Amino acid sequence: MRSLPPGPPSLLLPGAEGAVPARLLWAVNRFWMETENRKSRRYGGRGRHHWYALLFLMRALEVLLKLTRQYERGVRNAWDLRARDLEIPLRRLPRAFDGFTVLHLSDLHLDGMPGLEQAILERVGARQFDLCALTGDYRTELHGPIGPTMERLRPLVAGVRSRHGVLGVLGNHDDCHMVGPMEAMGIRVLVNEGVRLTRGEDALQVVGTDDVHYYFTDQAVHALEAARSLCTVALVHSPEAYDVAADLGVDLYLCGHTHAGQVCLPGGRPVIKHLSRGRRYYRGTWRHDGMVGVTNAGAGTSGVPVRFNTRGEILVLTLRCPAS
Numbered sequence: 663m664r665s666l667p668p669g670p671p672s673l674l675l676p677g678a679e680g681a682v683p684a685r686l687l688w689a690v691n692r693f694w695m696e697t698e699n700r701k702s703r704r705y706g707g708r709g710r711h712h713w714y715a716l717l718f719l720m721r722a723l724e725v726l727l728k729l730t731r732q733y734e735r736g737v738r739n740a741w742d743l744r745a746r747d748l749e750i751p752l753r754r755l756p757r758a759f760d761g762f763t764v765l766h767l768s769d770l771h772l773d774g775m776p777g778l779e780q781a782i783l784e785r786v787g788a789r790q791f792d793l794c795a796l797t798g799d800y801r802t803e804l805h806g807p808i809g810p811t812m813e814r815l816r817p818l819v820a821g822v823r824s825r826h827g828v829l830g831v832l833g834n835h836d837d838c839h840m841v842g843p844m845e846a847m848g849i850r851v852l853v854n855e856g857v858r859l860t861r862g863e864d865a866l867q868v869v870g871t872d873d874v875h876y877y878f879t880d881q882a883v884h885a886l887e888a889a890r891s892l893c894t895v896a897l898v899h900s901p902e903a904y905d906v907a908a909d910l911g912v913d914l915y916l917c918g919h920t921h922a923g924q925v926c927l928p929g930g931r932p933v934i935k936h937l938s939r940g941r942r943y944y945r946g947t948w949r950h951d952g953m954v955g956v957t958n959a960g961a962g963t964s965g966v967p968v969r970f971n972t973r974g975e976i977l978v979l980t981l982r983c984p985a986s
């Protein structure tokens with residue numbers, strides 16, 4: 663059996679765990695996983711990223727599409743973004759939050775489709791939202807400079823009109839070093855933590871985890887435990903934590919990652935879902951026990967900037983009390 667390399671060196675003296683901020687512990691572990699090219703999944707699944715094998719397949723797809731003259735059609739499909747409005751009834755939603763609107767954007771992969779940020783702003787227009795939620799994968803590359811992606815994200819964030827600001831989580835394509843620049847441009851990045859929004863006496867909680875596709879840790883589960891006490895919207899990059907979130911009482915689970923298949927067969931059947939768990943939740947609105955889930959098809963593309971038999975989307979969610 664192949665042995666794993668040693669984990670990140672401990673920064674702590676025995677018994678001093680509480681003395682180091684949780685974010686620093688997270689950053690050390692995330693940086694180690696990124697630099698060692700290690701992924702960590704629930705139930706002990708650990709191994710090398712298979713991204714490069716996938717990249718090879720996508721390059722082969724690109725060649726095939728160009729040979730068959732389908733590439734340009736796929737690119738046009740990718741730019742044919744759809745804006746959709748959805749009403750989301752939630753059992754525990756406080757009355758004061760009835761009608762609360764969330765602009766949900768996911769999987770922007772801004773380095774893969776230059777100009778996508780402007781295309782999104784054109785579709786969102788001058789609409790005012792109560793909250794903007796970003797569920798990860800701001801870039802396509804897994805490694806390397808983050809600057810070009812951050813430069814494209816900045817005008818998008820500046821152009822969105824949101825009363826409670828912009829909350830975001832990291833995806834499996836994102837680098838732990840993005841947190842600082844993202845927060846500097848006004849995004850509150852939720853790294854296994856939550857924020858409480860209030861209207862009068864009522865409160866709604868938004869909890870965000872680090873990516874659970876490549877970088878799952880128990881800190882993600884601990885963050886979701888906050889859902890026991892209050893109506894909670896969870897921001898998680900992929901649907902793969904759907905069951906633990908439902909068990910812990912999360913009311914609404916917003917995610918992306920799958921691109922709804924991106925390249926699908928006629929009828930929308932995906933060739934690849936890119937999920938190890940929760941594969942039936944690869945797109946659209948779904949329910950698991952009492953929890954409502956929304957898997958955003960994403961605005962961008964990964965690998966090859968094409969879509970077939972699916973479209974990118976921008977979602978505007980309106981939260982509703984059950985009886986309204």
Ligand SMILES: [Fe+2]
Binds near residue numbers: 799833835875
């Ligand atoms: Fe992803």
